[in-house]
Amino acid sequence: MEIKVLHQIMDWNEDVSEEVRARLAERGICLINVMGSPGAGKTSLITSLIEKMKDRFRIGVIEGDIAGQIDADRIAGLGIPAVQLNTDGACHIEAMSIQNILPLLPLDDLDLIFVENIGNLVCPAEFRIGESLRITILSIPEGDDKVEKYPLMFTDTDCLVLNKYDMLPYFEFDEERVSANYDSVNPGAPLFRVSSRTGEGLDELAGYLAETAAGSVS
Numbered sequence: 001m002e003i004k005v006l007h008q009i010m011d012w013n014e015d016v017s018e019e020v021r022a023r024l025a026e027r028g029i030c031l032i033n034v035m036g037s038p039g040a041g042k043t044s045l046i047t048s049l050i051e052k053m054k055d056r057f058r059i060g061v062i063e064g065d066i067a068g069q070i071d072a073d074r075i076a077g078l079g080i081p082a083v084q085l086n087t088d089g090a091c092h093i094e095a096m097s098i099q100n101i102l103p104l105l106p107l108d109d110l111d112l113i114f115v116e117n118i119g120n121l122v123c124p125a126e127f128r129i130g131e132s133l134r135i136t137i138l139s140i141p142e143g144d145d146k147v148e149k150y151p152l153m154f155t156d157t158d159c160l161v162l163n164k165y166d167m168l169p170y171f172e173f174d175e176e177r178v179s180a181n182y183d184s185v186n187p188g189a190p191l192f193r194v195s196s197r198t199g200e201g202l203d204e205l206a207g208y209l210a211e212t213a214a215g216s217v218s
Contacts, residue, residue, distance in 0.1 A: 013127055016095035020102070020130025024113075030213035031098075031113045031130055035153065036137030037146075038119030041163045043071045044196040045137060046114050050080055052206035057112040057213070060105045064093045064118050071116065081105055092123035098130050112213055121150040125157075132216035133209070139164040144174045147181035155185040158212070159192060161205065166195040 024031055036042050043063075050059055060081040063072040072084035083104045085097055093115065105113065115131065117124040136157040138146055141164060147154045154160060160182055162175065175193075182191060190208060194201035 013095050016099055017128035017130045020095055020099050021132065023102070024107075024130065024132075027107055027110075029107065029110055029113060030132045030216050031115060032133045032135060032209065032213065033115050033117055033124075033129055033131035034135045034137065035117045035121075035124045035157070036119065036163075037121055037139070037142055040119070040137045040139040040142065041196060042116050042119070042137055043074060045161065045163060045194065046116060047075065047078065048196040048199075048202055049114070049206055049209065050075075050078060052202055053112070053210060054080075056210060058110050060110045060113045062098065062101060062105075062113060062115045064116055081110070087118060091118055091120045092127050093117050093129055094127050095129045121146060121153045125150075125153040125155075133212055134158045135161060135209075137161045137163045138178065140167045140171050140173050143171075144177050147178055147185065151185050154182055157186065157189070159190045159205075159208065160186075162191065162193045164195060164197075165193045165200055166198045 034042050034046060046061060053059065061075045062083050062085055063075060064085045064087065065071060067086055067088065069084040072082045075082040083101055085093065085101055087093065098115065115129060134157045136153055138160060140162065162178065168175070179191060182189070192201050192205045194205055
């Protein structure tokens with residue numbers, strides 16, 4: 001019975017996700033789902049990408065957290081429309097939450113919406129939220145075994161960002177192992193080496209996102 005109920009919930013979420021995606025596509029808006037562990041640097045990466053992409057795209061942000069609004073305040077401080085979505089304990093964002101929150105954003109004045117998902121390498125991968133593009137972030141301090149431990153997160157994504165790449169000399173992190181494991185579960189998917197602190201790799205990542213976002217709503 002529990003398996004049947006889970007299947008029904010997943011199907012329901014997928015239906016709502018398609019509704020959200022269609023609604024945004026009608027307005028020419030690309031939704032980017034940013035996933036990764038707590039502390040992987042999701043907010044810092046989003047703010048860095050905003051700086052790189054704001055001259056080409058009108059950007060909004062949905063900040064997902066279990067509680068609080070620290071990250072949304074940080075985004076709003078950049079002059080970017082931001083809405084805080086608190087899950088009150090839930091380990092992921094569902095499509096219905098995105099559907100309900102969209103009216104709080106100035107959709108007529110947006111081309112791109114970043115959604116910072118809940119910090120988790122398990123649940124967010126299982127729930128589509130109406131996105132056109134998924135980013136998974138793995139930071140160097142987290143270790144090089146995460147693709148093997150959490151394969152779905154790295155299988156069902158459009159690109160992988162090795163974040164905090166400037167910290168590579170200070171950790172025993174085998175990036176060849178990560179690259180090989182990632183290619184085995186997601187063949188041909190791009191991998192970017194990025195540091196929000198130094199700016200390394202940001203131009204390449206922003207260029208990829210800009211091209212993909214433009215194509216996803218054309």
